Amino acid sequence: MERVPVLSLGDALLVSIQIDLQDNTVLALQEDLAERIVSTGARGVLIDISAVDIVDSFIGRMFASIAALSRLLDAETVVVGMRPAVAITLVELGLSLAGVRTALDVERGMKILRALSDRREVRQADEADADLVPVAEGGGPAAGA
Amino acid sequence: MTTSTGVEELPIRTGDDVVRVRQLVRARAQEVRLSLVDQTKLVTAASELARNTLVHGGSGTATVETLSRDGRSGIRAVFADEGPGIPDVDQALTPGWTSGSGLGLGLSGARKLVDEFAIDTAVGRGTTVTVVKWTR
Numbered sequence: 001m002e003r004v005p006v007l008s009l010g011d012a013l014l015v016s017i018q019i020d021l022q023d024n025t026v027l028a029l030q031e032d033l034a035e036r037i038v039s040t041g042a043r044g045v046l047i048d049i050s051a052v053d054i055v056d057s058f059i060g061r062m063f064a065s066i067a068a069l070s071r072l073l074d075a076e077t078v079v080v081g082m083r084p085a086v087a088i089t090l091v092e093l094g095l096s097l098a099g100v101r102t103a104l105d106v107e108r109g110m111k112i113l114r115a116l117s118d119r120r121e122v123r124q125a126d127e128a129d130a131d132l133v134p135v136a137e138g139g140g141p142a143a144g145a
Numbered sequence: 146m147t148t149s150t151g152v153e154e155l156p157i158r159t160g161d162d163v164v165r166v167r168q169l170v171r172a173r174a175q176e177v178r179l180s181l182v183d184q185t186k187l188v189t190a191a192s193e194l195a196r197n198t199l200v201h202g203g204s205g206t207a208t209v210e211t212l213s214r215d216g217r218s219g220i221r222a223v224f225a226d227e228g229p230g231i232p233d234v235d236q237a238l239t240p241g242w243t244s245g246s247g248l249g250l251g252l253s254g255a256r257k258l259v260d261e262f263a264i265d266t267a268v269g270r271g272t273t274v275t276v277v278k279w280t281r
Contacts, residue, residue, distance in 0.1 A: 001160070020167065022160035023196065054167065054185055056192040057250040085185035093189065093254040094240055 004029045006036050012044040012113055013037065013075075018051050026062045033066055037073045043120070044113035045070050048106055050081030060095045067100045076116045077101060080109035147214040149221070157224070158204045163195040166207040170222055173209055177218035179280055187220060187278040190255035194224040194274050197251050202226020202272060212277065219260070219279040227271035234264060 001024050007014040013036055015029065033045060045066065049055070055063075067077040080103045090097065103109035151173070155166050170191040174184040191207070198205040205226030212219040231237045240253040252274075256262040261277035 020164045022164045024160050053171070054189045054192060056189050056196075057254055058192075058196060083185075085182045088182050089185045089189050089258065092186065092257055094250050094257070095254075 001025055001028070003032070006032050008036070008040050008042065011040075011042055011117065012046055012110070013040065013042045014046050014048070016048040016051070021052070021059055023058055026059055030062060030066055030069070034069055034073065037070055037075050043075050043117050045075055045077040046106065046109045046113060047077065047079045048081050048109075049079060049086075050083070050105070052086065053083065055082075055086050055090055057093060057095055060090060060093075060097060063100050064097060076113060078103050078109040078112050080104065080106050147212055149210045149212055152208060152210040154206050154208045156204070156206055157195050157198045157202075157226075160199070163192065163199060166195040166209075166222075167192050169207075169209055170220065173211060173220050174278070177211055177220060177280060179220070179278060183278055183281075186258040187222075187276070190258040190276055190278075191222050191224075193251040193255040194222070194276065197272075197274070198224045198226045198228075201231075202228030205271075212279075214279075217280050219277050221275065221277045223273060223275045225271065225273040230268040230270055230272055231264075231266040232268050234266060238264075 001022065002019050004015060004017055004019065004025060013033065015033070019025070036042065037045065047063065047066070063079050070077045078101045082102060101112065103112055153169060155169060156162055157166060167188050171184060171188045174187050179187065195207055198207070203226065205224065205228070208223040210221050212221050236242055238253050238256065240250060255276065259276040260279050263275045264272065266272040
């Protein structure tokens, strides 16, 4: 069985699928990604499927579970490069991949991951600030007594 | 009248065999110049059915041939196993109904992706699914 390599780039993991996917390869990729997210602390996973000529229900479900499991491990997933014929077939198959974020190419996918990561940092900074604000600072009912 | 040429049979015993069936169907679909979308639909259907043959039938075969009728060409793919068979075909063809851990889109999805679909199954005897996709 061939394995799909997982590359680490900054705080993201990159997966470019260049082989014909058989079911065991798909399951192994799922496990590899879960382990690598935890070991690298990656915040994003980008899966490039521009070389994938078919996505059937098993492979499609894999994208959905990778997106779900990375969210549980505090990372976001973007699937990029889906071929038009694959998209048409998936919809006809009844698989809309709701919950899987997509982008047209790697560049846009990385942009999405960066934006998500920035937003998260802002939110964490806000929460940290909120912790520091003293309760009833000046002018409060208790202050004038 | 429909004529058939180039019959080729592949075993389905492993996940790699499923990949080989996809590749054969893709090559034959390209030969008869199915459109890219139709090739993709047929290969996707073949992938679902070959997996069914492996997972539910235990193992089996895929037979692929080129058809010709009234100036149009087509690809026929037959997936046969001698597994347990399907007790309730109507139920098995319902989108979302699943016998196991899948999404229940295999059989119903494959049917939507092809022009002709036939299923022949009997409990204890096995299952044969035949699909055809024609050029436009």
